[in-house]
Amino acid sequence: MSHDIFYIFIVSNVLSALALYLCAKRLLKFRRRQKRSFTFKSYPIQKCQLEDVHPCFAQDHLGPNPNSAVYFIGGEGVEASLSDRETWVVAALAKFSKRIFEFGTCSGKTSHIMGMNLPKEGRVYTLTIHPSQLEELSFENDDDRLHENIAKEEAKFDTFYYSDLSTSEKIEQIFSDSKQFDETKFKNSFDLILIDGAHTRSYVMSDSRKAFSMLKKGGVILWHDYKPEAPDVFSYLNELASELPLRHISGTDFVIFQKAS
Template sequence: MTDRETWVVAALSKFSNRIFEFGTCSGKTSHIMAMNAPNGAQVSTLTIHPSQFEQLSFDANDDSVHKTIAKKEAKFDFFYYSDLPTSEKIEQIFSDSKKLNETKLKGVFDLILIDGAHTKSYVESDSKKAFGMLKKGGVILWHDYKPEAPDVFSYLNNLAQEVPLHHISDTDFVIYKNKQ
């Protein structure tokens, strides 16, 4: 993430007691959210365990470049935050996000960041789950809205025809605020 994107994540975290992140990667973003979230806040972050990567369920039409990137980003089982005080606010979940049972998470989260496998089937699945997991007044933030991530870019352009999405200028973020 760029400095500006880090600032956006930090600012949104300041008002979020429950945060969910699809795609932990190194855990730096999890750390930033936990560091800036209010006392008592919880960040739940999900990634596939490196030993389970072969179990990811990519679709045939998913962008092959981003399948490879997902494998590289799934190499962590020790995270940036692991030995830091922010780890007390962070719940690490190891799972394929498509297999996440979000039933008990409906309407729970103030902020959801979608930055996992950047393929059509995963961004679509993660987004559907996120809409259900979001509290009234909550925010969903997607990262990698750019032509170089064609599945994310295309999915969000299509989704913008149905729900009010906004690109945050000078970033790769798209944001949605639940007003219902």
């Protein structure tokens, strides 16, 4: 009997220790996730309303200005789609742009929408890495690993939403690692630049540096996914806002910068 009691005692202690270990492991994992995703409790960049972004968004007592009307497709079933409000913002700004550059093609739906709304002589340049070249991506040690994996997953397309549509005549597809992309030939040439590529710190910094070089006077840069859940984008833009007049567009995950005319 004493042997049975001793055996039960040993097994009970082993199981208790195992349970404590598993609980501690889960707690540490949870705390790491909390620290990574929710380090920032607020949105430091000052918010602005749509009417502050462009005159076409001005409203009267009847509602939105007719100049804000756009060709539009909702995001249902589209991978990594902008929200409907964000799509409206991009589409409306495209109406008043002649040359647009997009970091991060993904499915090409946003490229198509910008192409639909461009003036007749307008052109969209959109950049993504080809799925066969993923090994050329160069992430840094402190880049967010979750968004490194998301970037690789979203680079699976080599044909796009617009590929067989008339907007393809207005869209130039560039296959390249954005860090290796030579932006010098596009210096001071774009009215609108959308940064929505890899959401890791090293890529957001590189894409932004190139965007500032390519932006013409009076032009606009939009960064997507300004939110704590994209920590590298969020922290980089919060730091950049101490140097430049950035604004967070209300009701969206966009941050906007406009270059002086």
